[in-house]
Amino acid sequence: MIEDANTLESGTRLETDLCIVGAGAAGITLALQFEHRRERVLLLESGGLRPERATQALYEGAIAAGSPHPPLARYRRRVFGGSTQIWGGRCVPFDPIDFETRPWAPGSAWPFSYADILPFYENAAELCETGEFAFSAPAAFPAGMQNPLFPSGLDHFSETSIERFSCPTNFAARYGRRLKAARNITVLLHANATEICTTADGSAVAALSVKTLAHRHLVVHAKNTVLAAGGLEVPRLLLVSRDRHPHGIGNANDQVGRNYMTHIAGTIGEITLPAGAPRPIFYQRAADGAYCRRRFALTETAQRELQVGNFIARLHHPRLHDPAHRTGALSAVFLAKPFIGFEYASRLHGQTRLSIAARVAHARNILGDLPGVAAFAAHWLRHRTLAARKFPSLAVHPRHGRYSLDFHAEQAPNPESRITLTDAYDALGLPKIHLDWRPSEADFRTVGISLAALASDFAKSRCASLHYDPADVAISVVRDGAYGGHHIGTARISLSPRDGVVDANCRVHGMKNLFIAGSAVFPSSSQANPTLTIVAMTLRLAERLMQKEKEEVLF
């Protein structure tokens, strides 16, 4: 059932078996695993069924001076469904190497291997509606994937790696009906967890303090509590909960909020195809209906050899602001920037301000390519606007035939990249966060060396040429800001409380009944977008919780 906390009397005490804080991808996934079971589940959601300005403002906070990180209320949504309401839908699993101990990437090892999470990926792919768990071209397209750009046998890069796309699935719209129908699950809207209160010895959650913006104050007593509020709010809630933990829960070793990672992403260079080469293909649909896209993935062997982080790159349209692409559709999208949501426009266009001459040139592109603009608009309308499974992104072939390269690389954990609390407070009386995102030299090195390897592979195979200015690498990394929406590592998994916040089962070190779901627990960021792994890790957590029930009869 779905209820509103504002309809409850202040002081109401809610008893449940499992309390989940946050109804986004992780929270909804976790609740669904308990559907039709005997345990009572309470899923707390700060927002309502639709976005609300006052609720969204609870996300606001401060960013370190000069940091290219986007505003904290951007790229995430405080509403039922969470940020799945705005995500792009790209689904990629982590790679086995991401879990390993890599001497050149200190602090990035997981306390378990890829094999431990692999069994959960298939179900995660189903929940994310991204089709089968098949992320290589031969597996996803047994009859062959069409893309003449990609030859086999590159020295450093795999040509068979693919990424799949969700619809993109809004978890609230997709699974809300099931949650509503489940008799053992209650979704409580407008319910903000504001403090975790612990038992006298501080070793377990005794109660959860919950407030609404309409000044209701509720108390939740749960046998187990799972924080699934995202990589920025989870450390915030841990840090503000100081009744018996003077530095915050799980923070005895000053680990909460540290090692904040996003991804090192950007667009760079120019890719030219050989004369007469067929036009490359951006997307192809698998038999299960999911859109798939090939990319260049730095092999694990190459990562070891080059001693760099994980890295992938994709063929991309040229940067839109430069009208030299002579492509009406690209110019039209560029000029339509004011009508495109912040999260999408920022990645599409960056922060470039245009001269009048450039605007005129864009207009000329449109007028000179009206059939191309019309075809693009018709395709967009049919396959994006009206489609239930949406065409994933802008995919337009430039008329001048020169593409750019879009890269997405691992950010190494850096303890100085962190979240702390400020002295400013939100409308609920919670301290706001201060975010200091810091890419490191290792990150620039990963991108620089990987790009050089890719250019070398291209040149050797003669499938294309990649030209870029190595001096432009650092600029390209920060030009569009930190990669929005990927909030990773702020409550990392570790074997020892000295090195992280949760154990291998995602239980907060030193706490008997407090768990964390979501990318906050990831010790490394991989090249992969986090959502699929968030869902897989949540399924793993659900299994652990059910196991815990069996072993300890805690429910």
Place this chain on the structure above:
Amino acid sequence: MASGAMRLPGCAADERVVVLGGSGFVGRAILRALAEAGFHPVSAHRNPRLAPHSMGSDDFEHQACNAKNPEALMRVLRGAGCVVNAVLGDAATMVAASRALAEAAAAMPACKLVHISSMAVYGNAGGLVAESAPLRGSSRYAAAKIACEAALAGTGAIILRPGLVYGPGGEQWAGRLFRLLRAGRLGDLGEHGDGRCNFVHARDLGAAVVAALHNPLAAGHAINVAHSSAPRWNQVLLRGARAIGAVPAARIPGWRLNAETRLFAPPLYAVQKLAGRRGLPEPITASLRGLFAQDITLDHRLADRLLGFGRTPPLQGLAECAGWFIETYGIARQQGLLF
């Protein structure tokens, strides 16, 4: 109404078993299972002229019989140790046949009785549904099935409540679904396809009937017949689309389902009622749509205990049906989208 006659223990292996409605898809499957189990099956159906065609290559004894007439039934049942009621038709026919059977059974207490009911009797129930659940089906078909069960109450009849009976040759749950998938009118239904698909292979239903006839403890019980795992409809539809080559599978938005059920289905259904299919597209009715979303799983534990028959995993059975469909109707034209 029949009195509460005591049924005899399980039937002998070579016993004569009459299957009412033996010309239908379900009836034929039961006849085959009975024959394989060593019974002497007799197909009783209203129109004997349909028999040779509908029976295919199976060679069973046929008897013409108006199942709504108790005297006619008694004539056909003479000498039979068991009777299986698989009559399908309009609501009035099914109910009248059940009442006639109850009357005939009262006069022939030694004849063991199995009645094929349906999961439809549970209506829009959700979750794990056991046989003790209230019978709240409100559609005409469900109401008729509930009335049939009521008519046979006290006769000691074994009531089998199967899920959706499918199999190669089954037009309702194989041919129709595959045609809709091939036309791109069904596919991944998203939130509208989260219901559970309680498929029962026709062969398995036949095995359940045989097991019911063999076990005297089954007498008087209502028993769900379903596979222990009911996949979600989306999974079934996606597998089905792949199996017949209707790929990439379409994602059907809610507005299209609305248009199908509210705009197109009523006139299509009306025309087909009046004039037959005649090549017209099949309607996606509101009840079919509701089924795709119904999160119901038939509790199979009583069947496990009393009948213990082997069951075909639904997705395996689906692949079998796809083979039949391709052989009968050809493979779908593959579509692709490259950009």
